[in-house]
Amino acid sequence: EEKIRSAIAESAPEPLFTEAFAQMPDSQVRSAFAERRSYLLEGQKVSESIHYGYDLASLAGAPIPASNSGRVVFADELGIYGNCVILDHGLGLHSLYGHLSNIDVKTGDTVEKGQTLGQSGQTGLAGGDHLHFAILLRGVYVDPVEWWDPKWVREHALGLLAAARKERAAAIRGAHCWRGIAPSDATCPGDARAIPTRSGCPRRCSSRRASKR
Numbered sequence: 001e002e003k004i005r006s007a008i009a010e011s012a013p014e015p016l017f018t019e020a021f022a023q024m025p026d027s028q029v030r031s032a033f034a035e036r037r038s039y040l041l042e043g044q045k046v047s048e049s050i051h052y053g054y055d056l057a058s059l060a061g062a063p064i065p066a067s068n069s070g071r072v073v074f075a076d077e078l079g080i081y082g083n084c085v086i087l088d089h090g091l092g093l094h095s096l097y098g099h100l101s102n103i104d105v106k107t108g109d110t111v112e113k114g115q116t117l118g119q120s121g122q123t124g125l126a127g128g129d130h131l132h133f134a135i136l137l138r139g140v141y142v143d144p145v146e147w148w149d150p151k152w153v154r155e156h157a158l159g160l161l162a163a164a165r166k167e168r169a170a171a172i173r174g175a176h177c178w179r180g181i182a183p184s185d186a187t188c189p190g191d192a193r194a195i196p197t198r199s200g201c202p203r204r205c206s207s208r209r210a211s212k213r
Helices: 002-007 144-148 150-173
Strands: 035-041 044-051 054-057 063-065 070-077 083-088 093-103 116-120 131-137 140-142
Touching: 002 070, 070 093, 083 116, 131 144, 140 144, 144 150
Parallel strands: none
Antiparallel strands: 035 044, 054 131, 063 116, 070 083, 083 093, 093 116, 093 131, 131 140
8 A cells, every 4th residue: 555655646736537437348347345355364364454446357368448548657566456557647536457467558658548558467466367446536445436437427527627617717817917927827918917827827917007006
C-alpha cells in the first residue's frame, strides 16, 4: 500500500477522461467488492484482508486495455499484485491493474482508453490467470461498477464538473480588474472586465480605466 500511496500522491488538476470507464472485454467478475478474505496455512488462519476491487477472468494471457484515458504513474512489480500498472485519470481518480504477466507501458506514458497496458497473468499472490482491477478516488477504494456505468459517470462526475466550470466562469466574468491586474484565472481585454482563461494564468491589463480602479 505504501507504494500505491506514493504513486497516486499527485494527480492532474483536470479530468483526463471524457466518458465512462470500460470493464475488461469478455471478462467475468470472480469476486465481490470489499469482500473479507482469510489465508490459511495447514488449515490454520494466518492472515486476513479486505479485497478492494474485482477479479476479472478471461482467456489466459488476454490483453489488458486501459479502462479510460490517462497517464501511467506506476508500471512495475508491486508485492501481492505482481506486475502492476496504475493510471492517473485526473482530480485524484486512479485505476489499478494487477497480476499482469508482462507490462507494455512505462511510467509517464499517456494512454488512450482501450490501449493495451500488458497481458493478464498470475504474478504476485494469484491463484490463476486473471486481472485484479481497482479504482481509487483521492486514495479511497471505490466500487468500479459505478464508474463502468455511463449514466452514473455523466450525472455524478462529468456533469457536476461541467456545472462547476460554468459557475466559476460566471463568477469571474462578474469581477473587474484592479489596478490593471485581472483576478486569478482571468485576463483583462483592456476595458477593466475580467475574462476567464483556459490556462489559469492572469495577465496585466493596459487599460487606463482598469489602472485607475
